[in-house]
Amino acid sequence: MHLEKECRVVVLGAGFGGLTFCQNFHHPNARITVVDRTNHHLFQPLLYQVAACGLSAPEIAQPIRGILSNRADITVLFHQAVDFDLAQKRVVLEKGALDYDYLVLALGGQTGYFGHPEWEQFAPGLKTLDDALRIRSRILLAFEQAENETDPAERDRLLTIVVVGGGPTGVELAGAFAELTRTVLNRDFRRIDPTKARIILIEGSPLILSHLPQDLSASAQRQLEALGVQIRNNIHVKDIRAGEVELANGEIIRAGNILWAAGVSATPLTKNLGVELDKAGRVKVNPDLSVPGHPEIFAIGDMALVLQDNGKPVPGVSPAAMQMGKHVAKIIEAEIQAGTKTAARPAFKYWDKGTMATIGRSAAVAWIGRFKFSGLLAWLAWLFIHLIFLVGFRNRLAVLFQWTYSYFSYKRSARIITYMPAETLNAKVPGNKLVVPPP
Amino acid sequence: MHLEKECRVVVLGAGFGGLTFCQNFHHPNARITVVDRTNHHLFQPLLYQVAACGLSAPEIAQPIRGILSNRADITVLFHQAVDFDLAQKRVVLEKGALDYDYLVLALGGQTGYFGHPEWEQFAPGLKTLDDALRIRSRILLAFEQAENETDPAERDRLLTIVVVGGGPTGVELAGAFAELTRTVLNRDFRRIDPTKARIILIEGSPLILSHLPQDLSASAQRQLEALGVQIRNNIHVKDIRAGEVELANGEIIRAGNILWAAGVSATPLTKNLGVELDKAGRVKVNPDLSVPGHPEIFAIGDMALVLQDNGKPVPGVSPAAMQMGKHVAKIIEAEIQAGTKTAARPAFKYWDKGTMATIGRSAAVAWIGRFKFSGLLAWLAWLFIHLIFLVGFRNRLAVLFQWTYSYFSYKRSARIITYMPAETLNAKVPGNKLVVPPP
Numbered sequence: 001m002h003l004e005k006e007c008r009v010v011v012l013g014a015g016f017g018g019l020t021f022c023q024n025f026h027h028p029n030a031r032i033t034v035v036d037r038t039n040h041h042l043f044q045p046l047l048y049q050v051a052a053c054g055l056s057a058p059e060i061a062q063p064i065r066g067i068l069s070n071r072a073d074i075t076v077l078f079h080q081a082v083d084f085d086l087a088q089k090r091v092v093l094e095k096g097a098l099d100y101d102y103l104v105l106a107l108g109g110q111t112g113y114f115g116h117p118e119w120e121q122f123a124p125g126l127k128t129l130d131d132a133l134r135i136r137s138r139i140l141l142a143f144e145q146a147e148n149e150t151d152p153a154e155r156d157r158l159l160t161i162v163v164v165g166g167g168p169t170g171v172e173l174a175g176a177f178a179e180l181t182r183t184v185l186n187r188d189f190r191r192i193d194p195t196k197a198r199i200i201l202i203e204g205s206p207l208i209l210s211h212l213p214q215d216l217s218a219s220a221q222r223q224l225e226a227l228g229v230q231i232r233n234n235i236h237v238k239d240i241r242a243g244e245v246e247l248a249n250g251e252i253i254r255a256g257n258i259l260w261a262a263g264v265s266a267t268p269l270t271k272n273l274g275v276e277l278d279k280a281g282r283v284k285v286n287p288d289l290s291v292p293g294h295p296e297i298f299a300i301g302d303m304a305l306v307l308q309d310n311g312k313p314v315p316g317v318s319p320a321a322m323q324m325g326k327h328v329a330k331i332i333e334a335e336i337q338a339g340t341k342t343a344a345r346p347a348f349k350y351w352d353k354g355t356m357a358t359i360g361r362s363a364a365v366a367w368i369g370r371f372k373f374s375g376l377l378a379w380l381a382w383l384f385i386h387l388i389f390l391v392g393f394r395n396r397l398a399v400l401f402q403w404t405y406s407y408f409s410y411k412r413s414a415r416i417i418t419y420m421p422a423e424t425l426n427a428k429v430p431g432n433k434l435v436v437p438p439p
Numbered sequence: 440m441h442l443e444k445e446c447r448v449v450v451l452g453a454g455f456g457g458l459t460f461c462q463n464f465h466h467p468n469a470r471i472t473v474v475d476r477t478n479h480h481l482f483q484p485l486l487y488q489v490a491a492c493g494l495s496a497p498e499i500a501q502p503i504r505g506i507l508s509n510r511a512d513i514t515v516l517f518h519q520a521v522d523f524d525l526a527q528k529r530v531v532l533e534k535g536a537l538d539y540d541y542l543v544l545a546l547g548g549q550t551g552y553f554g555h556p557e558w559e560q561f562a563p564g565l566k567t568l569d570d571a572l573r574i575r576s577r578i579l580l581a582f583e584q585a586e587n588e589t590d591p592a593e594r595d596r597l598l599t600i601v602v603v604g605g606g607p608t609g610v611e612l613a614g615a616f617a618e619l620t621r622t623v624l625n626r627d628f629r630r631i632d633p634t635k636a637r638i639i640l641i642e643g644s645p646l647i648l649s650h651l652p653q654d655l656s657a658s659a660q661r662q663l664e665a666l667g668v669q670i671r672n673n674i675h676v677k678d679i680r681a682g683e684v685e686l687a688n689g690e691i692i693r694a695g696n697i698l699w700a701a702g703v704s705a706t707p708l709t710k711n712l713g714v715e716l717d718k719a720g721r722v723k724v725n726p727d728l729s730v731p732g733h734p735e736i737f738a739i740g741d742m743a744l745v746l747q748d749n750g751k752p753v754p755g756v757s758p759a760a761m762q763m764g765k766h767v768a769k770i771i772e773a774e775i776q777a778g779t780k781t782a783a784r785p786a787f788k789y790w791d792k793g794t795m796a797t798i799g800r801s802a803a804v805a806w807i808g809r810f811k812f813s814g815l816l817a818w819l820a821w822l823f824i825h826l827i828f829l830v831g832f833r834n835r836l837a838v839l840f841q842w843t844y845s846y847f848s849y850k851r852s853a854r855i856i857t858y859m860p861a862e863t864l865n866a867k868v869p870g871n872k873l874v875v876p877p878p
Contacts, residue, residue: 188504
């Protein structure tokens with residue numbers, strides 16, 4: 001590959017992978033353009049806390065321009081890639097195009113519905129800040145409607161939250177909603193008892209958090225149940241309709257809110273690369289993370305399928321995306337420095353720093369190296385790690401403050417319904433009817 | 440008036456007036472129902488800071504249920520009043536109705552367009568959290584679009600913000616946007632220079648902040664101009680269309696964002712009371728704040744027109760609404776205690792605690808009793824007063840933290856575009872076209 005004097009590096013996506021690439025890539029001959037369809041880098045591991053009224057949106061998001069403002073060699077575009085012209089080495093944007101010498105694909109994933117896109121309207125997923133803010137409003141709204149409801153069956157429906165999928169996101173959401181209803185909302189209503197709200201977690205496999213050792217997974221299940229979550233293991237969802245979930249055995253659960261945490265698929269743009277994908281739409285990359293047949297294109301993070309030495313794929317977690325970003329930065333830096341594509345590129349090797357999931361106050365599980373933790377110790381480790389990795393000094397302090405305050409006060413700061421004009425609130429939630437009982 | 444054993448008090452609106460009424464009204468024989476169409480009490484004096492990326496929404500809002508959770512005698516309804524049945528003493532809600540013995544109307548105001556409701560779509564006002572979040576996104580979006588724009592005239596349009604109305608809200612918005620562009624966004628872009636953004640404040644009368652003494656008003660004008668705001672005094676707006684404002688002299692100002700801070704009118708529900716209203720739709724209440732002909736109904740805050748001894752109306756500010764709420768609470772308490780409507784009710788007397796407006800960093804004006812302040816001292820007074828009156832211990836600490844951080848870092852925490860799905864962003868702002876210049 002011939003490298004011109006000025007090498008154009010285009011990065012699609014400013015999530016953990018794309019941002020880490022930028023922060024680790026420096027070369028005087030390179031000009032970097034980062035394209036993202038939001039204006040912020042999102043700290044996704046805490047997104048469920050925005051949905052559960054614990055944190056506000058700006059506390060887990062940082063403007064991409066702000067993070068990279070001291071990098072004169074980086075241009076940030078608020079834009080969306082819609083196609084590739086691989087022969088011309090060009091990314092097609094909604095309007096216009098960008099030529100590249102190197103292309104780093106770090107577009108992440110989106111909620112996947114296993115071939116049932118029609119479920120999305122009834123069971124939203126949690127990938128963006130907008131998703132989280134909408135879920136927050138819908139959950140709070142269901143309790144408001146229940147307070148006004150005279151029909152006991154309808155009231156019970158409104159007070160039921162179903163979370164589909166027992167992975168980390170599903171477990172964190174279920175735990176956070178159980179705490180919200182049991183310890184935060186419990187004092188606020190006069191006609192309903194929020195502690196009677198049913199939080200139901202549905203998992204297709206025999207165990208929740210099935211990527212963890214069996215004893216940790218069982219411990220997580222016990223801790224969730226202690227918070228009041230009903231766990232339905234070993235059963236699949238057959239259909240989702242407005243306000244109800246049908247299970248494989250024909251059982252129907254009526255719910256005021258249904259949340260989908262069961263699947264992630266790569267951005268559909270991977271289909272336009274003309275290379276082999278796995279069933280989740282991820283690119284089967286080469287060991288160096290380049291896209292087969294295109295040494296100038298790399299795919300990292302949740303949109304890449306990378307197999308480890310043990311045959312298992314590298315998990316779709318933020319440390320993996322960050323390690324990949326750094327790996328690719330070093331490859332491209334070295335090649336620009338050498339003035340040519342080097343014969344042999346190093347293979348990516350995932351360093352598993354451990355895995356953890358939080359369940360609630362003093363409740364979590366963690367698996368770090370040979371060590372397994374449950375309960376308070378795992379929870380403290382989780383808090384510490386998440387504060388350390390949260391991007392931005394202000395965000396770290398603000399989140400630490402919110403957590404400390406919530407811990408002692410049993411309050412959550414962001415119990416605010418926004419995002420829907422009041423006039424249309426009633427139209428927006430399936431099955432809603434507002435009835436005020438006679439005084 | 441015959442008072443039954445249990446007296447039903449209905450309060451419409453949980454703003455400053457309605458909430459202060461609740462907090463000051465206590466009687467064992469009374470049962471209070473508060474109706475609000477949002478789930479939060481909003482600290483409106485800081486709303487412009489949410490629009491200008493300085494604060495996040497939950498920092499200036501508190502869930503109404505949370506504030507009143509320890510008051511077992513108060514029921515909060517998330518609902519909307521749509522009419523009155525005055526003969527039956529009944530409030531008609533969207534669904535259902537509420538009977539009252541006493542009715543406290545504290546519904547506040549809404550943005551008024553002087554008979555031009557069609558301007559609202561092009562020039563949004565700032566009354567609710569949703570308004571502020573939408574404005575925040577639109578302002579940030581205009582800068583993103585300008586960064587992608589090749590046509591210099593269109594780029595200048597996108598970098599122009601017009602604020603119509605030189606009252607406190609208009610002044611605070613203009614000052615906050617001037618600071619945002621000059622000291623926060625200035626490092627973030629590569630193709631545009633945000634410090635060149637034009638912030639234009641249009642005021643129909645000869646002076647901005649015309650309720651203040653002339654020297655303070657002139658000081659405010661100088662401080663705003665020092666921040667880079669262009670002030671157009673003494674000129675009216677003739678028309679507002681997509682992306683442009685036409686002035687009375689025929690001049691047309693093209694702008695990426697037009698904000699309306701020129702008028703407030705009372706909720707249109709006042710028309711259903713069948714009593715005399717002023718031209719802003721406010722109820723001309725009796726000296727005791729009751730609605731003429733209806734001793735059991737009171738109107739307080741921005742929806743009431745109350746004349747002071749000097750013939751001037753009580754201003755539509757939060758301290759006035761709070762004082763009215765307290766006044767009515769004492770009247771109703773005394774009457775329930777006496778078991779009958781007392782012959783003579785005390786007249787409401789407004790205690791003017793002073794007035795202030797903030798302009799920017801170390802820039803403000805304040806008029807307290809015989810004392811007039813400008814600049815740093817007025818600004819510190821403004822900060823102090825707003826922190827004291829902000830509802831909620833957590834909010835006070837969080838806002839103090841944000842302000843301290845912003846003061847020292849010249850950063851603003853909430854530069855986050857939310858509220859619009861990325862796919863439709865381009866359709867939502869008038870005149871937008873995304874063009875990426877060739878690299």
